[in-house]
Amino acid sequence: MPAEHVVERAYVWDRFVRLHHWNLAALVLLNAFIFDGGGPWHRWAGYAALGLVGTRLVWGAIGSRHARFSGFFPTPARIRAYLARPGVAMRGHNPLGAAMVFAMLGFVIALGVTGWLMGTDAYWGEEWLEQLHETFSDVLLACVALHVAGVTWVSRKTRINLPRAMLTGYKKDTGHAFRAVRASGDDAGRLTASMRQGQRPADAGRNAAEARRTKAMSAPSATCAQSRGSPGPSAARHDGRYVKGRQRKSAAVFLRKNRTPQFSY
């Protein structure tokens, strides 16, 4: 059954978040692997990272929708909800990723503070402080490794390229594609509609098949005419801005290739 395939993009990461992210990542990696510990480059890069985190804390209070901490603070309830559907596509940070974000920001602050203390008269030459600084750095790098692993896993599972979104600001929003298919009246739409009502994907698939059988018995031509005829109301509506690609595909192929669940807000 042919269906319109409309992929939209959602603007998620504002320019500040993106610039902040890649600059912070560069500074942390430079300090950990390139600049000599304690040298002037190291100190200034460390303070720059600290300053960046400071600006991010302000932006977390006043920034755009998905930059604000209130929107993604990992509360126990949010974490529980996410663990019930791990890897579900989300517009902003998922709660586990968000926990890691706060940990990484915290460790950069801790590195800045311990680095600064090392240079003060009171703590000059203190072995334990140097050790603590290096331990913070090691733990931060472990967090970064987990962070990149998590980003890779979610990107594969949702089929949304998250690193690219952090470069361009846009996340592919296949949720709109599902809505487009639903508007054209075929199975894919029913499947997502029932998933959205909280059914497990397997049940939703069975129910969609059931609905198709019932519909085929009662009014087969209505379904076909609706989906084969005009592109459908949503395809027209999505014409123009943010429409990335549109192809004709059977609903089955569409479902297999676009298993991305709805965005959760």
Ligand code: HEM
């Ligand atoms: C992103 C922030 C930072 C990271 C990832 C980081 C990482 C590290 C690492 C891995 C070392 C050990 C290097 C080695 O043994 O060769 C080190 C040493 C050192 N860092 Fe940092 N650092 C950061 C920020 C700072 C800041 C802001 C300062 C001070 C202004 C600072 C001052 C020092 C000093 C003085 C040492 C030498 C300690 C010693 O003699 O063992 N660091 N840092």
Ligand code: HEM
């Ligand atoms: C030292 C290295 C890194 C640090 C300290 C770091 C830190 C962060 C922080 C603080 C955020 C939250 C952004 C915000 O809300 O402002 C974030 C998000 C993100 N980072 Fe990194 N990052 C690092 C490396 C990387 C790398 C190498 C990649 C690429 C694979 C990456 C991909 C991402 C993505 C895709 C997000 C958004 C995740 C989402 O969609 O929820 N990061 N990172």
